[in-house]
Amino acid sequence: MYDNRSGNEELRAFTRSVTGALADLWPDATSAGEPRWSALHALAVEQGWFELGEAGAAEHLVALARLLGERACPLLVEDAYVASRLLPELAGDLASGRRRVALCRGSQSRPLVPAGAGLTDVLIVDMTAGRVTLAPVRDIEEVPGLPEPAWSRVSVGEPVGQAVDPAMLEEALSLVRLTSAARLTGAVERAHRLSVAHATMRRQFGRPIGAFGAVQQRVAASHIDVTAQSALIDEAVQSLASGEPLMACALAARHARDRSAAVLAGAQHTLGAIGYFDEHEVAWLFRFVHAELTWLREIERALPEAVRLERMLLAHERPLPRLSLGAQAEALRAEIRSLLDDHRDGDGFDVEGLRAAAADAGVFALAWPREYGGRGASLEEQVVVNEEMKYAGGPVDRAMSATMLIGHSLLRHGTDQQRAAFLPLLRDGRLAFCLGYSEPEAGSDLASLSTRAVRDGDDWVIDGQKLWTTRAHTASHVWLAVRTDPDARPRHAGITIFLVPMDTPGITVHQHRALSGEISCTVFYDDVRVPDSMRVGEVDGGWRVITDALAAERVLMGGVAATLLSHFDALLDQLRGAAAPAAADLDRLAALAARLQAARTLVVAATRGMDGDEARLLGPVSAVLSGDLAEDFGRLALDLLGVEGLAAGRFEGMLRLAPMYVIGGGTNDVQRGIIARGLGLPRE
Incomplete structure (x- = not known):
């Protein structure tokens, strides 16, 4: 039996165990073409996956759902989890495999469910009425369509219902949302990884397709989405332990609902025809993702008005969950709020x-x-x-x-001299500085800057131009990046940093009003002579100063x-x-x-x-x-x-x-x- 009080290392051990257990039976999404249901259910019982609900091991459930999503495997682990939480008397039968329960999807009298083989009961959760109903399965018929393995149409017998603690129903709701989002995240992460690997190897027009700008932009956009989705899943898992999961789970589910199809499409576009055929995992992930998205949308539609995300946002002051950074940081937060x-x-x-x-x-x-x-x-x-x-x-x-x-x-x-001169000003918040980085030919590509400083005895003479220097017109000093070795290779070498007073002769400031109303400036440096004592760091070592x-x-x-x-x-x-x-x-x-x-x-x-x-x-x-x-x-x-x-x-x-x-x-x-x-x- 799993214990949800375990630490991260125990959870990592659990994920390694799941990965190893599935290695031969359901190694990747193509296994969905020939599902081995009997062996898979036996494995789930042996591994204790249907015991997670009795143990309250929610983070293990989410990790398992994510791993199953990677493989397009619709094993009903979250259904068993919810059933054992809401109806504890079922926990033993569920853990042993004697009963297999699916949450109701679609019509309550003739629901459609994934992984229907061996199903014994359908669980109907009614948040509005505060009740759950268990209906025995009479017959099961596979229904060909988008999902593979095919979902099944189920006929049910006389249902038996009972009232359930609202807090337990809320927990169940949060977990159903979150595990669906986790399955989607696992699936699209896998599709994304496959497309990235393909982009590095597949060659067209004499070079890898990953070298084309359009492919790079698409791959990066997908990576941003899957990274964001994964972060929200992790945050929601942490919220389960805090006892306030509803909002965090709703946010994770919403992002998965909004972005999963786009990530999958991006992967398929990068893979091209290779990802369109059943020999490739992404063709099977396509079926899985769109089926899971349909289920997640149905979950959202069935929610009571009060727990829909948009209503929760309007119902609470500062509704987005606070990101706890530890006791010490949170104590400082209180101090800063008081100061403000x-x-x-x-x-x-x-x-x-x-x-x-x-x-x-x-x-x-x-x-x-x-x-x-x-x-x-x-x-x-x-x-x-x-x-x-x-x-x-x-x-x-x-x-x-x-x-x-x-x-x-x-x-x-x-230097000691620089620290003595400037640290007290900085510590008191009295140094008005501006940042002299961007130039006409060096914006995002800072390594291409050309404003030049030439050594002249104990001084340097600076010539050049900086653009978009915000607050230069009110600054006392400029943190200035210049080129001191025009022949240095690679390009980021040969750059040096100076901290220069803005009233130094030869500096001219032209103001520009930005769309925001803020003043930014073009700053001209014409034979600006500064002593070497204004240099920060080594000569030609400015890139390290910048990146540090x-x-x-x-x-x-x-x-x-x-x-x-x-x-x-x-x-x-x-x-x-x-x-x-x-x-x-x-x-x-x-x-x-x-x-x-x-x-x-x-x-x-x-x-x-x-x-x-x-x-x-x-x-x-x-x-x-x-x-x-x-x-x-x-x-x-x-x-x-x-x-x-x-x-x-x-x-x-x-x-x-x-x-x-x-x-x-x-x-x-x-x-x-x-x-x-x-x-x-x-x-x-």
């Missing part, structure tokens, strides 16, 4: 008062070592502070960015998701006080909520996972998802609010800012290319 509350001023903040109080509390130097006046905070604590500040509207955004980007680099690469700020950049990246969460909660507040939106608009709102929660979850994963190829992909995955989401959210907000949303305010401002989330820091198209290459696809 103490300095609210009407609809805004006393910014100078907040800056001073945050500096006194060591918030800006949060992650620095204590000997430099920091608090030695963990990454999770940094995420919490950045999230709460961004949710509040970024009242001290510039100071936060300065300490996380410049402070981190100065601690690692700066990766941890800080991943923390800052979470600001987009936190900002969108703030807008989302504000939109819900406004909708609660207005006429009920149309059903179609509410449906769009629910779909967006699932993507937003995925973006938030991936930010945390990207921050924590700093090593390994998959971990490094989480940064661009999160960035693309958040940027695309911002644009969709801005449009949805105006659709929901109507012409009133056009007046100056939060939501029209968000829509105007949204393109920057797709462009800034490397366009989403470039980021998807990075993802594709990270998956092993060759350069275009």
Whole structure:
């Protein structure tokens, strides 16, 4: 019997056990063509898979469902789980295989069920009435159609019903949603992996098809979807242990419902004709995914109004589940919220008062070592502070960015003189900086920058031009990337970083008003002479200085998701006080909520996972998802609010800012290319 109190290692051992047990009997999705039901049921009994419900081992059930999904295997493990939870008297018979139960799908008198061989009972769950009904099976007839193995039409006898604890019904509902989403996730992840492998090997026009830009963009888009879907499944599993699973499971199910077909289609498009024939797994995964999607939609339609995702969103203040980052980080969250509350001023903040109080509390130097006046905070604590500040509207955004980007680099690469001069300013939130990276020919491709610095004795002479330098007109210093070796190879070599006062002779600033209303600048550097003491790090070692700020950049990246969460909660507040939106608009709102929660979850994963190829992909995955989401959210907000949303305010401002989330820091198209290459696809 399995125990749901086990740790991650025990769960990993369980998944290895399932994989090994299925290796010969149902190794992949093509096994669906010749299902070995008797042997499979005997294996499930032997392995104890039908005991999971009695043990309350929900995370094991979800892991098992995901592995079965990879193989297009519709074994009714979740049906047995739910039956043993709602009707404990059945647990022994279910565990032994003497009874096999399927949840009712379709008509209650003549339901269609998968894996019908040997079925003894059909379980009908009525959330509205708070009852479950068990109906004995009289006869079973296979029905040819989309699913393979074929589903069966079942005739049932006289049903027997009984009332059930509403909390148990809610748990059952959450698990049915979640296991269906897990099956879909396992299936589309498998299809995606197969298509990625194919793209690296299949050659057309003399090169691998993965080198074509269109294929790279499609593969990366699918990878973003499956990564988001997997993250939501994992988060929902954690919510089961907390006793508040309904919203998390609903979000995971909604994302699976919305994106699984697109991921599968992307895999088939990449595979081409190979994936269209029964010799390939994806042809069988196609049947499985579309059958499972139909079932999941039926689950959603049968839900009581109160537990539908769109209604739950409107019913609760700040409804999206909080992502717990540990006790220490959550204690800091409470501290930051209190700090913000103490300095609210009407609809805004006393910014100078907040800056001073945050500096006194060591918030800006949060992650620095204590000997430099920091608090030695963990990454999770940094995420919490950045999230709460961004949710509040970024009242001290510039100071936060300065300490996380410049402070981190100065601690690692700066001289004693530089640290003595700048760390106190950064710690107090008083360094007004701008970032001198982008150029006319070097935007997302920063390694191609050409602004040049030439050594002249103890000085350097800088010439060139920087574009889109936000806040350059109010900055005291620029964090400037220049080329000091024009002949260096590879391209990212030969770059050096300087921290230069903006009042240095030869610097000219031209202001431009962005679509968002923000001022960004073109900055010209004409014979700008700076001493070598302004250089940060080694000569030609600037790329390391830039990339060493990766941890800080991943923390800052979470600001987009936190900002969108703030807008989302504000939109819900406004909708609660207005006429009920149309059903179609509410449906769009629910779909967006699932993507937003995925973006938030991936930010945390990207921050924590700093090593390994998959971990490094989480940064661009999160960035693309958040940027695309911002644009969709801005449009949805105006659709929901109507012409009133056009007046100056939060939501029209968000829509105007949204393109920057797709462009800034490397366009989403470039980021998807990075993802594709990270998956092993060759350069275009």
